[in-house]
Amino acid sequence: VLVLAACSGGGLVAYADSQSDQPQGPKKKKVVVLGTGWGGTTFLRNLDSKLYDVQVISPRNYFAFTPLLPSVTCGTVEPRSVVEPIRRILEKKGGDFKFWEAECFKIDPAKKKIHCRSNAGTNFDGNGEFLVDYDYLVVAVGARSNTFNTPGVEENCHFLKEVEDAQKIRRSVMDCFEKASLPYLNEEERKKNLHFVIVGGGPTGVEFAAELHDFVTEDLSKLYPSVQHLVKISLIEAADHILTMFDKRITNFAEDKFGRNGIDVKTGYKVVKVAKDAITMQNPAAGDVAVPYGMAVWSTGIGTRPFIVDFMKQIGQANRRVLATDEWLRVRECDDVYAVGDCATINQRRVMEDISEIFRVADKDKSGTLTVKEIQDILEDIYVRYPQVKLYMKSKQMNGIADLIRTGNGDTEKESVELSIEEFKKALSLVDSQVKNLPATAQVAAQQGQYLAKCFNKMEYAEENPEGPIRIRGEGRHRFLPFRYRHLGQFAPLGGEQTAAQLPGDWVSIGHSSQWLWYSVYATKQISWRTRALVISDWGRRFIFGRDSSG
Ligand code: FAD
Ligand code: MG
Ligand code: MG
Ligand code: MG
Ligand code: MG
Incomplete structure (x- = not known):
């Protein structure tokens, strides 16, 4: 329910009060969750909803299964198949949940309030802003793409973070092919339009390059026979190798395979500027090289969201790049605020x-x-x-x-x-x-969300029984074991129905059998039977009919 309250500035500000319509009972603590991605959703799914009054705030009213986004870029999987409405997830759980589709733009830890803005606009102020109180705040807002202030990236490159990004990339690929096929272009212009540049040789960039290559050779070559020989895919990486977070065997295999596939892997090149029709990269030996391109995807690095940077300043973390928590996922120097996933790192005690x-x-x-x-x-x-x-x-x-x-x-x-x-x-x-920082992956975010929910579920018990199993520490007794990450392995799909898999204990497997492992793991990990059915039927459809090329 929205009620109006006077805010400190004297003006009226809308207040989201989720308790005023509830029967009077013992008052439950208010838990506010920011974000409905891997961290936030996993937290919510594991939280005992009877214990708290929960409000969820996110600018997107759905959870997105990000590992399948590269597949969405080329129509291997449909956008609808990788998302699940958050209201459906909450409704299935039952209990006291409220969802507001809005973004938080300021955290006020002193007053224990957060400031939110809905892009729907129009409340009494007309600005769509409202305040939410919390007893406990769970920050799970993920990260933003990082351009490292490279000029022209924001204006000229696609990112690959959200479902919309994947949809835009798909349309853009088709646009490039249609443009290149127009009758009035010369060879040079056709080539330019069909040059696809991917910046960043991490798992996402590599997977997208592989997807695009498959799309071009398996589907588009039949539909655009006159231009298909002009297609070029370049993968640019500043380090000496791609997939550096993987085992050397996987890196080598991927580089060799891409070489055979005609994907131009440019390692040791740093992109310094992206203009409307040329991308400039730098290499110690070659100097500055500018190459014309049709479409560019920027997939290198993540950064902290501006409102989190502002929050860090408020709590004395201004000198850090990423929000720091302790091993219990409590934001350092800030009571009752927790953070999970890509928006934070654990500051491991020395x-x-x-x-x-x-x-x-x-x-x-x-x-x-x-x-x-x-x-x-x-x-x-x-x-x-x-x-x-x-x-x-x-x-x-x-x-x-x-x-x-x-x-x-x-x-x-x-x-x-x-x-x-x-x-x-x-x-x-x-x-x-x-001491190593955990990677920014769904696996980490999900395990943290689950861990934190378990702590919340036992919070009352722990408060009554303050003795815990930990005896060694420098900062008083803790009631819960610290968060511990269990690495379950990772995949790098490389195209042509081949995937590299690296499982715990440095067990490496590359090829068609790992591709089947990939299919089964990703089918299993789906958040609902609905998305599972959709994803599997998308895969089947692709095997039988190929990918759709309208757009
Ligand atoms: P996200 O999942 O990014 O969720 C953030 C949430 O916060 C979103 O709901 C967002 O809408 C919301 N939000 C943003 N701003 C605000 C705000 N101001 N107020 C309120 N809410 C806000 N990881 C793997 O382990 N395996 C993979 O195969 C894999 N593949 C990937 C492929 C792609 C293309 C991408 C982009 C990522 C991939 N990842 C993978 C990484 C993984 O998606 C992230 O590590 C994970 O999503 C992090 O979870 P999170 O909850 O921290 O953030
Ligand atoms: Mg999240
Ligand atoms: Mg997500
Ligand atoms: Mg993290
Ligand atoms: Mg002794």
Whole structure:
């Protein structure tokens, strides 16, 4: 219900009050969720909706299955098949949910309010703005595309982040082919129109290049026989290789395959300017090169949304690039605000900050020294709080003392070795170099959403039972285990019904069998039976009839 309230500036501002129409009972805490992407939706689906009064705010009233967006760009999968209305997801869950289609443009952590704006406009002020109170705020707004301030990108390139982007790319590809086929063009102009440039050799850029290549060779070559030999696809990457986040074997395979397919992979080139009809890139050896193009897709890097930058300034995180949370996904220096997914990173606690505290807790007999046995006894607890220690213990570049801690298990002679605090520090001195930021993936966002929902579901219990399983920390007792990411592997579809898969334990598989694994995983991961049926029927339709080329 919208009611009006006087805001501090004296003017009237609309207020979204979701409780005024509810029967009076014990008042539930208000949870406000920003965003209906991977993080927000997974949080909502796992939240016990009886416990809270939940309001969801997002400029899009649907969840989008982003891993299939590259398939939407070429009509392999229809846009409708990769989205699920958020109201349908919430309705299925039942409980107290409200959804407002609007975007948050300011967070006010001091007053625990957020400022929202609907693009529908017209309320009494005519500006579509309203305020929402929260007890707990879950920020899951994702990231924006990053142009790194490269001139002309915003105006001339397509991005590939949203469903609309994928639809626009699809129309643009068809436009390029139709333009190139017009009777009054010379060869040069036709070539220009059929030069497709992809900037960024990460998973999205690579998958799009592969999709486009398949679309051109499997479908468009039959429909545009007179121009198909003029088509060129270029993939530009500033680093030395594409798919750098994958195993070397996958990178090599992808580069070779693209080479055979005639996709021009330009590594070591940095795009410095995008004009209306030429794209300029830089290479230490070649200098500046300007190439004419028909369509360009910018798929390199993500950045922080402006209102999050503003929020970071308010809470003393102005010197950071990305919003920082602790390992419990609580925004640092800000009570009752949580963040999941691409909009935040976990600021992993360093062992060295807490080393004296760890030493003190481990030294059960208060002797002022630690035996190897004493360290081993709390090692599991340390692993939970500081996952970098576990990574370090598995790595090969350990120093002698750390090696002793690892290997001395059950060996009474080794176990009784005494370490001073200085030696203990030295043993763990390299541990913090193992701290890694989690990647900006749906997998991370979804696991974080799920984790946070579980914490919310147990919040009341935890408040009544403040003792938790964690004993080592530098900042008081915590009631929940910190968030831990479980990497389940990742795919890189490379076109021609071939996919590279990298599963945990560095298990790599490339080829047609992985493509089938990809189909089955992505069918399984669908958010509803409806989208699952749609996606599978799109795939079937494509196998039988090919992709649709109208647009
Ligand atoms: P998003 O899913 O981006 O959700 C953000 C939500 O916030 C959206 O609903 C948005 O509308 C909303 N929002 C934005 N601004 C505001 C505002 N001001 N106020 C309120 N709401 C707002 N990851 C994988 O693991 N595997 C893949 O195969 C994969 N493929 C990808 C392919 C493409 C083309 C893209 C773009 C991404 C892919 N990813 C993949 C990455 C994955 O999509 C992201 O990591 C994931 O979406 C992050 O989830 P999120 O909830 O943080 O953000
Ligand atoms: Mg989200
Ligand atoms: Mg999403
Ligand atoms: Mg993140
Ligand atoms: Mg001791």
